[in-house]
Amino acid sequence: MFDAAGGVVGVVAGTHRAIAGAGPLSGFVYACVNAGLTIGGAVADLAITSTGIGRHYRPLQSTVTGRRLGAALNGAVGDRLTGRYAALATPMRLRDNGVDVPVAALRAHHPDASSHVVVLVHGLVENEEWWQAGDGVDFGRGLAEDLGVSVLRVRYNSGRRVADNGRELAVLLADVADNWPVPIERLSLIGHSMGGLVARAAVHHASADGLAWAAVLGDVVCLGTPHQGSDVERAAEAVGRALGLFRESAPLATLFTLRSSGIKDLRHGHAFEPAPSGRQLFVAATLAVDPASWPGRLFGDLLVRPNSAADPTQPADRRTLGGLSHTALLRHPRVYAEIRRWLSTPWQ
Structure with a gap:
């Protein structure tokens, strides 16, 4: 402070x-x-x-409010916390029911482990509890009950570069595969917003580095992911540049340069190619009830436009849902129905 x-x-x-x-x-x-x-x-x-x-x-992480503040802080300036404020920086790890789950303890935490593993990856300034907060459907619990899959939740520092988080997630999933109680036959990654980019970055690194889990990757589901970038981040960059043009406002421009590397990565998005064995489902949302209307196409969910979230340049199946906000993609029954339908079909 x-x-x-x-x-x-x-x-x-x-x-x-x-x-x-x-x-x-x-x-x-x-x-x-x-x-x-x-x-x-x-x-x-x-x-x-x-x-x-x-x-x-009590430490910051002992309350829901504290954990949300920590997630927001990591998203805003997480790339700079690892130095002087290392205690506030969030390391990538697995979480289950509010506690950390070491990879070596997976057998104890999942005594009835399934060969189909679903991994939930949260977005910018979020943590794994966002999948369960508020009204709506807990995707993890629902998929476990409806499809009999095992669900893992990842927490990470969303202020770091997307590529760095993707590389770390790829290594974490390799450790999961090595320590999972039964052989993994199908791995599905579900990412919200930035989490979709991190998931796709992990797939890219796993394929490039020859990690074994790439061979059992069945699905990558991206919910409101800015594959082609976010207009909000582009606007922040433009405002910062405009302020820097004038002597009187130049000091204020520094406020716009302080945002994290993770946020800046959302300006252009990423076009990672999917692994040969994996399918992709891109789900976009618009506040407009009619996604085809001009407000729906122009404003999207206010953070990501449908054209970016659906990204027609990538090989994927696409769904655009009207009347939903960006955060509703985390818990809405219509989104869950699409995911459940997708994961209930064979991938090979």
Whole structure:
């Protein structure tokens, strides 16, 4: 919090200098404020460490709100947390019922393991609990009950580069395949938004590196994934560039450069080719009831347009559902019906 406050002071000081040509006095004032924040942060850190007061409070990850804040923080600046704030950076791992699941413990957590494994990959500023939050269908529980599959949920730092998360997911799935209680005969990846890009990046790395699980990959399902990029990220980039053109607003442009590498990756999306053995299902959504109407085509779900989510340049089956928001793709019964129908059909 002290570091964030220092960053705000820096932006204010830069804007002041650009607009009013701040003199030595104002420069001295800003320097004093920054020094005060630096000292305050050091004192707070020392007090928390030396008194042990922090031990009287639950860690950030112990509450739903804390975990959501952590996921949002990782999505916003997660690529920079791994250095100074490593404790806040989310490592990629498996989660089950609110706890971490080490790969070595998969047998204990899945005593009735199926040979068909479904992996849920969340999107930007989300975590695995987003698949279960609020009203609607819990896709993981529904698929386990209706199709008898085993479901794994992945949590990762969505502020990192998509390619880096994809590479790490590919390695994690290789470890899962090695430690799964029974031989995996079919692996299905379901990704929401950025999660679809991460899933497809994992497939790309698994194919390139010859990982064994690529041979049993049956399905890649992408829900509202910006394969051709997101207009929201493009707009943020354009605003940042426009602010940088003028001396008075240039300091404000730094606010737009602070977004994470993961967010910036959404500007253009990715066109990873699917593995030879895998099928793809792209599900797009629009707020408009009629997806074919001009509002539906233009605005989509407000974050991703149907043309990007359905990506006609890629080999895939496509569904465009009207009257749904971007987050509704995580839990809506109509989306679940499409996924269940898709996964209930043979893949070979």
